[in-house]
Amino acid sequence: MRQMIFIFSAIFMLSVLFHACQQAPQNAEESWEAAWLGDSKQEVIDNIENQFQGFSRAMVETGYRYQELYWAGQDENWEYAEYQREHIEEALEDGFVRRPDREASSQQFMSVALPEMEQVIADGDQDAFLESYTRLTASCNTCHAMEEVAFMVVKIPENRTTVIHF
Numbered sequence: 001m002r003q004m005i006f007i008f009s010a011i012f013m014l015s016v017l018f019h020a021c022q023q024a025p026q027n028a029e030e031s032w033e034a035a036w037l038g039d040s041k042q043e044v045i046d047n048i049e050n051q052f053q054g055f056s057r058a059m060v061e062t063g064y065r066y067q068e069l070y071w072a073g074q075d076e077n078w079e080y081a082e083y084q085r086e087h088i089e090e091a092l093e094d095g096f097v098r099r100p101d102r103e104a105s106s107q108q109f110m111s112v113a114l115p116e117m118e119q120v121i122a123d124g125d126q127d128a129f130l131e132s133y134t135r136l137t138a139s140c141n142t143c144h145a146m147e148e149v150a151f152m153v154v155k156i157p158e159n160r161t162t163v164i165h166f
């Protein structure tokens with residue numbers, strides 16, 4: 001009988017031990033592999049930041065969306081116009097995450113020109129849209145002057161290259 005108790009308690013102890021081992025926190029470093037981003041975590045982070053690029057990327061996107069916005073207004077395709085207006089706002093906001101120093105010069109553009117455009121689009125008034133678009137354009141150029149890229153003059157598009165037609 002004593003032997004039996006010993007064997008049972010030994011089995012019990014072993015199973016407790018087994019469970020404890022299984023639930024032990026896994027402290028081992030998670031293994032990872034990058035095809036081209038680098039060998040150390042710092043290298044990977046640096047390369048990702050470089051690949052995201054700075055403010056010019058936001059501007060290339062803004063240039064495209066600014067043109068699409070114009071032709072959307074010409075088509076009175078107000079849903080597409082609002083889509084592009086919103087994406088301009090997002091492109092700039094993402095740009096400021098990467099280059100916070102640029103944000104101050106965009107004050108007028110972000111808090112006056114874009115909200116005004118949003119209202120005009122919601123009203124679906126084409127004459128008001130054209131006036132608002134002219135003010136928006138001036139606001140692009142104000143920021144370019146403040147950011148010392150005055151040689152980048154934004155002008156209202158003349159030729160349509162868009163593939164989206166209404």
Ligand code: HEC
Nearest residue numbers: 055056059060062063066102105106109140143147149154
């Ligand atoms: C923060 C203020 C700011 C606002 C607002 C702004 N821009 Fe820019 N833009 C810049 C800066 C700064 C550059 C130069 C970027 C660089 O040197 O990395 C630039 C560059 C550009 C470029 C050249 C991008 C390239 O590399 O080819 C285009 C196109 C452009 N902007 C269009 C616009 C349009 C269109 C608007 C308005 C809808 C606008 N921008 C509003 C600051 C601004």
